[in-house]
Amino acid sequence: MIKAVIFDLDNTLVDFSLLKKQAVRGGVSAMLEAGLRADGETVYRRIFEIYEEKGWEYQTVFDDVILEFNGRYDHKYLAAAISGYKKSREAALKPYPAVYATLITLIKKGIKLAVVSDAPGREAWLRLYQLNFHHLFDVVVTHSDSGVFKPSPLPFRMALEQLKAAPEECLMLGDWPERDMIGAKNIGMRTVFARYGDIFNTVDHGADYEIDRFDGILGIVAKLNGETA
Numbered sequence: 001m002i003k004a005v006i007f008d009l010d011n012t013l014v015d016f017s018l019l020k021k022q023a024v025r026g027g028v029s030a031m032l033e034a035g036l037r038a039d040g041e042t043v044y045r046r047i048f049e050i051y052e053e054k055g056w057e058y059q060t061v062f063d064d065v066i067l068e069f070n071g072r073y074d075h076k077y078l079a080a081a082i083s084g085y086k087k088s089r090e091a092a093l094k095p096y097p098a099v100y101a102t103l104i105t106l107i108k109k110g111i112k113l114a115v116v117s118d119a120p121g122r123e124a125w126l127r128l129y130q131l132n133f134h135h136l137f138d139v140v141v142t143h144s145d146s147g148v149f150k151p152s153p154l155p156f157r158m159a160l161e162q163l164k165a166a167p168e169e170c171l172m173l174g175d176w177p178e179r180d181m182i183g184a185k186n187i188g189m190r191t192v193f194a195r196y197g198d199i200f201n202t203v204d205h206g207a208d209y210e211i212d213r214f215d216g217i218l219g220i221v222a223k224l225n226g227e228t229a
Helices: 016-033 040-054 061-070 075-092 099-108 121-130 153-163 177-185 216-224
Strands: 004-007 112-116 139-141 170-174 190-194 209-211
Touching: 004 153, 016 040, 016 061, 016 075, 040 061, 061 075, 099 112, 099 216, 112 153, 121 139, 139 153, 153 170, 153 177, 170 177, 170 216, 177 190, 190 216, 209 216
Parallel strands: 004 112, 004 170, 112 139, 170 190, 190 209
Antiparallel strands: none
């Protein structure tokens, strides 16, 4: 019997990859408009090189590229970058199709909902509030709460403890096999791979199930709970 569904946040509930790209575009454009003398595409590519090295939640990437391309720090360029980034990010922050309706349907079925995310607490909660999703989840566990990244069992165990649920009573839905699928399976949870959020063209995800649309989770829950059509 499935009593709870645990979700990853980025590229599972929201298209974080698209959001990040559009937000960075906005930040770069704002720096150029403020007077930074550099090729926009070169700056854009360099930002993602830094993200690949230091993580996509790295908070001082614009400071780094200003020093690199301007030769010295400039608060005007930084202010422009942050402003442009935030405006573009807010415009791009949207859930995948059918996410809200699906979450409401699960709640009406008595299914508890949780988020287990590697994002910092501040960033994860900002996204949830901006989407008006903050009131839908019984439990939210971020990197700030656990201090470790998936596939460590700790964030999953923290969520299960707060949900008051056993591993076999929960499904984990995520887009990253090495973190979401392995981490959840290692403590006995059944797993669902979010194919729609996969940015790595994954072939072998190792999950128990796979869905192409977010609302596909409803059919899996219904099947495991023996619901009739």
